[in-house]
Amino acid sequence: MLIGIVADIHDAVVPLKAALERFREAGVEQVVTLGDAFEAHRRGEAGGDVARILRDAGAVGVWGNHDAGLSGRVLDVMQREADPILLEAASRLESRLVVENCRFSHIEHGLDP
Numbered sequence: 001m002l003i004g005i006v007a008d009i010h011d012a013v014v015p016l017k018a019a020l021e022r023f024r025e026a027g028v029e030q031v032v033t034l035g036d037a038f039e040a041h042r043r044g045e046a047g048g049d050v051a052r053i054l055r056d057a058g059a060v061g062v063w064g065n066h067d068a069g070l071s072g073r074v075l076d077v078m079q080r081e082a083d084p085i086l087l088e089a090a091s092r093l094e095s096r097l098v099v100e101n102c103r104f105s106h107i108e109h110g111l112d113p
Contacts, residue, residue, distance in 0.1 A: 008035070031059040032060055035066070036064035036066040037050050038050055038086060043082070047082075061094075062097065
């Protein structure tokens with residue numbers, strides 16, 4: 001399986017789209033994000049766009065320190081403010097992931113890698 005890896009997107013929509021286009025051209029079968037995909041979380045901000053793009057690409061991945069607050073137990077204030085598509089995408093991120101015997105994580109001190 002050919003895996004395409006994106007990391008530290010930080011809401012950079014244009015480079016993400018360019019990377020995914022290259023992945024399509026190369027025949028990538030699975031996109032994996034290594035965390036820190038989102039910076040902005042409110043409706044109408046770029047985080048929602050990144051979430052939609054990753055969803056449409058069928059991406060799987062792990063959360064990073066920027067995504068951790070949107071993954072798992074989310075504070076009530078974040079639930080109210082956040083773009084629902086971003087919350088859905090972040091809820092699917094894991095602390096660690098195995099795809100085709102490849103192990104992925106976004107190491108953060110104090111967190112279980």
